[in-house]
Amino acid sequence: MANRNLDAHVKRIGLQNKIATGILTCIVGFVLVLLAAIVVYILVQGAGKALSPGFLTNPSTDDVAPGILYQLFDSFYMLLITLVISVPISLGAAIFLVEYAPDNWITSAASTAIETLSSLPSIVVGMFGSLFFVVTLGWGISIIAGALALTMFNIPILVRTIQQALEDVPRSQHDAALAMGLTRWETTVNVMLPAAMPAIVTGIVISAGRVFGEAAALIFTSGSAAARLNFASTNLASPTNPFNIFRPAETLAVHIWKLKMEPTPGNDEIVWGTAAVLLVCVLLFNVLARVLGKFLARRLTAE
Amino acid sequence: MSDTTQNEALLTTRNVTVTYDLTHEALHKTDLTFKGGEVTALIGPSGCGKSTFLRCLNLMNREIPKCRVGGEIFYHGRNINTKTENLFELRKSIGMVFQQPTPFRKSIRENILFAPKKHGRLHGKDEEDELVETSLKQAALWDEVKDKLKQSAHALSGGQQQRLCIARTLAMKPDVILYDEPCSALDPISTFTIEETIRSIAEAGAGICQIIVTHNMEQAGRVSDRTAFFYMGDMVETGTTQQIFSAPKDQRLSDYLTGRFG
Numbered sequence: 001m002a003n004r005n006l007d008a009h010v011k012r013i014g015l016q017n018k019i020a021t022g023i024l025t026c027i028v029g030f031v032l033v034l035l036a037a038i039v040v041y042i043l044v045q046g047a048g049k050a051l052s053p054g055f056l057t058n059p060s061t062d063d064v065a066p067g068i069l070y071q072l073f074d075s076f077y078m079l080l081i082t083l084v085i086s087v088p089i090s091l092g093a094a095i096f097l098v099e100y101a102p103d104n105w106i107t108s109a110a111s112t113a114i115e116t117l118s119s120l121p122s123i124v125v126g127m128f129g130s131l132f133f134v135v136t137l138g139w140g141i142s143i144i145a146g147a148l149a150l151t152m153f154n155i156p157i158l159v160r161t162i163q164q165a166l167e168d169v170p171r172s173q174h175d176a177a178l179a180m181g182l183t184r185w186e187t188t189v190n191v192m193l194p195a196a197m198p199a200i201v202t203g204i205v206i207s208a209g210r211v212f213g214e215a216a217a218l219i220f221t222s223g224s225a226a227a228r229l230n231f232a233s234t235n236l237a238s239p240t241n242p243f244n245i246f247r248p249a250e251t252l253a254v255h256i257w258k259l260k261m262e263p264t265p266g267n268d269e270i271v272w273g274t275a276a277v278l279l280v281c282v283l284l285f286n287v288l289a290r291v292l293g294k295f296l297a298r299r300l301t302a303e
Numbered sequence: 304m305s306d307t308t309q310n311e312a313l314l315t316t317r318n319v320t321v322t323y324d325l326t327h328e329a330l331h332k333t334d335l336t337f338k339g340g341e342v343t344a345l346i347g348p349s350g351c352g353k354s355t356f357l358r359c360l361n362l363m364n365r366e367i368p369k370c371r372v373g374g375e376i377f378y379h380g381r382n383i384n385t386k387t388e389n390l391f392e393l394r395k396s397i398g399m400v401f402q403q404p405t406p407f408r409k410s411i412r413e414n415i416l417f418a419p420k421k422h423g424r425l426h427g428k429d430e431e432d433e434l435v436e437t438s439l440k441q442a443a444l445w446d447e448v449k450d451k452l453k454q455s456a457h458a459l460s461g462g463q464q465q466r467l468c469i470a471r472t473l474a475m476k477p478d479v480i481l482y483d484e485p486c487s488a489l490d491p492i493s494t495f496t497i498e499e500t501i502r503s504i505a506e507a508g509a510g511i512c513q514i515i516v517t518h519n520m521e522q523a524g525r526v527s528d529r530t531a532f533f534y535m536g537d538m539v540e541t542g543t544t545q546q547i548f549s550a551p552k553d554q555r556l557s558d559y560l561t562g563r564f565g
């Protein structure tokens with residue numbers, strides 16, 4: 001009797017298991033197909049243009065073969081400035097929250113604020129950036145205004161991933177270092193950060209992919225004017241100097257948005273070409289994140 | 304540190320109490336004395352406060368939020384349970400080995416040199432090499448790892464990792480070493496080697512005081528000179544290991560030894 005019950009039970013569990021596995025496989029399959037469809041569609045639509053002569057090397061103002069050279073440069077430069085600002089701040093905030101913050105209402109208020117920041121719509125962050133950085137501080141439509149808007153958008157994600165990475169390091173490592181007379185700071189810098197580094201780097205690169213494709217936060221802050229850059233310029237204050245952070249800049253994502261808004265013949269092709277380039281860049285960020293993370297993890301454990 | 308004689312009381316606790324979460328008193332007034340060159344075992348059923356007591360001795364309880372330690376802890380005759388005590392200095396001479404081996408993600412060599420370097424104690428490669436060799440030899444690990452000092456400590460077996468942690472602690476030249484169930488994650492052979500290591504440290508005549516928390520009665524019998532029995536936050540009985548095991552006075556202790564609970 002008991003045996004038959006057990007058999008039935010085992011059978012039922014087996015069936016449940018099969019159904020669950022089946023459903024999960026379907027969901028994963030659906031997501032994969034969706035991703036593949038988007039990627040393939042955009043690449044097919046845009047590859048021709050993206051690989052056409054001059055597309056990656058001409059400015060968008062070129063009469064014969066308009067390209068996206070400056071947008072490409074501006075996208076990377078904007079990303080660089082954003083990371084230079086947001087990584088140290090996020091690292092500091094995450095270390096403070098994990099290692100130092102007392103367990104009180106101020107800390108939990110700070111955590112909540114950071115979480116809320118991450119759910120603000122990026123267009124609203126852009127609006128704020130335009131009011132504060134562009135108008136109030138008088139910086140004008142500029143790379144720095146755009147980068148700061150992106151920073152606000154990036155910090156919550158980075159703080160979370162770095163916090164998680166630090167929390168994932170076994171607590172025993174931390175205690176062992178303290179028990180050897182190291183200060184909290186020495187412990188953080190010499191034990192916790194190195195151990196968390198693979199996850200931190202992966203998190204930074206993945207966030208870079210998100211920042212790279214962001215458009216809404218930039219429209220009002222760094223603008224959509226086609227830049228005119230002079231790579232030979234040595235005057236950092238010149239509006240054509242590529243590295244001047246107070247000049248306007250148009251990134252790839254904003255470029256797509258702008259061209260879509262002003263339908264002129266031939267624009268569609270450029271839009272698809274740009275989209276393909278943007279997509280490839282973002283995919284590369286993701287691949288890079290994985291490769292770097294694995295590489296660092298291996299170096300750390302088999303030194 | 305250098306003039307420590309075999310029988311000097313290195314550590315003495317007086318009326319030490321520990322409260323967690325500001326209300327839960329996990330350890331009631333505890334008085335114990337630990338001498339240089341001796342090994343003391345702390346035994347008792349799970350949750351009786353052995354680890355809690357051990358963590359008082361190097362002030363590690365200060366790292367736990369809302370944990371308060373009352374009473375006095377004398378180290379070389381000086382009360383260290385004060386607000387002004389320099390924790391970081393103190394922990395350089397009171398080492399600790401944990402239940403799980405905790406090698407850092409560094410090479411074997413760097414695991415040993417890490418803290419002494421941070422404390423600015425080492426000058427030049429010769430000193431470093433010597434410290435690595437002597438510490439590893441003291442922890443009975445040298446022969447197994449002398450050819451792979453540059454390899455990751457994580458590639459060692461659990462028992463080797465634990466001996467590395469002991470070596471790392473010895474490299475700080477402490478006069479007290481605290482062990483919290485150092486063998487509970489290890490196989491019998493590794494356990495045996497660690498016990499040998501503890502005994503050889505005790506018998507080396509350096510006057511190092513060792514205190515070991517253990518659940519294993521045979522282990523307590525093998526490694527310790529003295530034993531203290533804890534029960535529900537009280538230090539119930541203490542004495543020489545021989546006396547504790549052969550002639551327990553307290554009923555709870557004899558029940559524990561005969562395996563009636565724990």
Ligand SMILES: Nc1ncnc2c1ncn2[C@@H]1O[C@H](COP(=O)(O)OP(=O)(O)OP(=O)(O)O)[C@@H](O)[C@H]1O
Nearest residue numbers: 323324329347348349350351352353354355356367
């Ligand atoms: N960090 C902590 N926060 C709150 N309570 C704690 C903490 N650590 C220990 N306690 C409590 O203090 C009491 C004693 O715990 P302790 O870890 O010292 O026991 P133990 O004798 O080491 O037990 P075991 O043999 O299981 O390790 C237990 O009731 C435990 O729940």
Ligand SMILES: [Mg+2]
Nearest residue numbers: 353354355483
């Ligand atoms: Mg314990």
